[in-house]
Amino acid sequence: EVQLVDSGGGLVQPGGSLRLSCAASGFIFTNYWMTWVRQAPGKGLQWVANIKQDGSEKYYVDSVKGRFTISRDNDKNSLYLQMNSLTAEDTAMYYCARVKWTSNGPYFDVWGQGTLVTVSS
Amino acid sequence: DIQMTQSPSSLSASVGDRVTITCRASQSISDHLNWYQQKQGKAPKPLIYDASTLQSGVPSRFSGGGSGTDFTLTISSLQPEDFATYHCQQSYTAPYSFGQGTKVESK
Numbered sequence: 001e002v003q004l005v006d007s008g009g010g011l012v013q014p015g016g017s018l019r020l021s022c023a024a025s026g027f028i029f030t031n032y033w034m035t036w037v038r039q040a041p042g043k044g045l046q047w048v049a050n051i052k053q054d055g056s057e058k059y060y061v062d063s064v065k066g067r068f069t070i071s072r073d074n075d076k077n078s079l080y081l082q083m084n085s086l087t088a089e090d091t092a093m094y095y096c097a098r099v100k101w102t103s104n105g106p107y108f109d110v111w112g113q114g115t116l117v118t119v120s121s
Numbered sequence: 122d123i124q125m126t127q128s129p130s131s132l133s134a135s136v137g138d139r140v141t142i143t144c145r146a147s148q149s150i151s152d153h154l155n156w157y158q159q160k161q162g163k164a165p166k167p168l169i170y171d172a173s174t175l176q177s178g179v180p181s182r183f184s185g186g187g188s189g190t191d192f193t194l195t196i197s198s199l200q201p202e203d204f205a206t207y208h209c210q211q212s213y214t215a216p217y218s219f220g221q222g223t224k225v226e227s228k
Contacts, residue, residue: 109170
C-alpha cells in the first residue's frame with residue numbers, strides 16, 4: 001500500500017524550532033519529487049516547499065524562505081522539514097505529499113495524514 | 122504570484138443535485154489546474170488534474186473543465202459521500218497556490 005506517515009508536530013514557543021518527518025512506503029521513493037503543504041486552522045491549503053528526487057533542487061514559498069529547510073534521506077525513504085524562527089503564522093496542519101509531474105506541472109497524488117504544529121507562548 | 126479564487130465559499134445541496142464550483146486564476150494558467158477533495162479532519166485527496174483528467178478511482182460523476190483563467194468542478198449527481206470541501210490548485214508556476222476552498226454542505 002502506498003503510504004505517507006507524517007510526524008514531529010507539537011507545541012513550540014515563538015522563535016523556536018521543530019523538525020517534521022514523513023515516512024514513505026509502498027512506492028519507489030527515489031522516483032518522486034516530494035512536497036510539504038500546510039493548512040492553518042479554518043483556512044485553505046498553502047504549498048510550502050518542493051524537493052527533487054536527489055535533493056539537488058528545492059523550492060519554497062516566500063514566507064518560509066530562510067527559515068524552513070526541506071530535505072530527504074533516500075536510504076530511509078523519509079522526507080523532512082526543518083522549521084526555525086517559528087511564528088504564530090506558522091501554526092497549521094502540515095502534510096507531506098508525493099508529487100506527480102504531469103505535462104502541466106506538479107500534482108499532489110498521495111498525502112500523509114498530517115501533523116499539527118502550534119506556535120504559542 | 123498567481124491568486125486563485127473559488128466561488129462560492131460554501132453551498133448547500135441535496136443528494137442527487139448537480140453541483141458546480143468555480144475557480145478563477147488571477148492570470149492565464151492554460152489548463153494547469155488541479156482539484157482536491159477534503160473531508161472534515163482528513164487529508165486532501167486528489168480528484169482531477171490538468172483541469173479535466175480524473176484521478177484513478179474517482180467516480181465519473183466528477184468532471185472538470187475550463188482553461189485560461191476560469192475553471193469548473195462539477196458533480197453531476199451529488200452523493201452522501203461527496204459532502205466535503207473542494208480545493209483548486211494551480212500548477213502553472215511556483216508558488217503553487219490553492220483557492221480558499223468550497224464547502225459543500227447538506228441542505
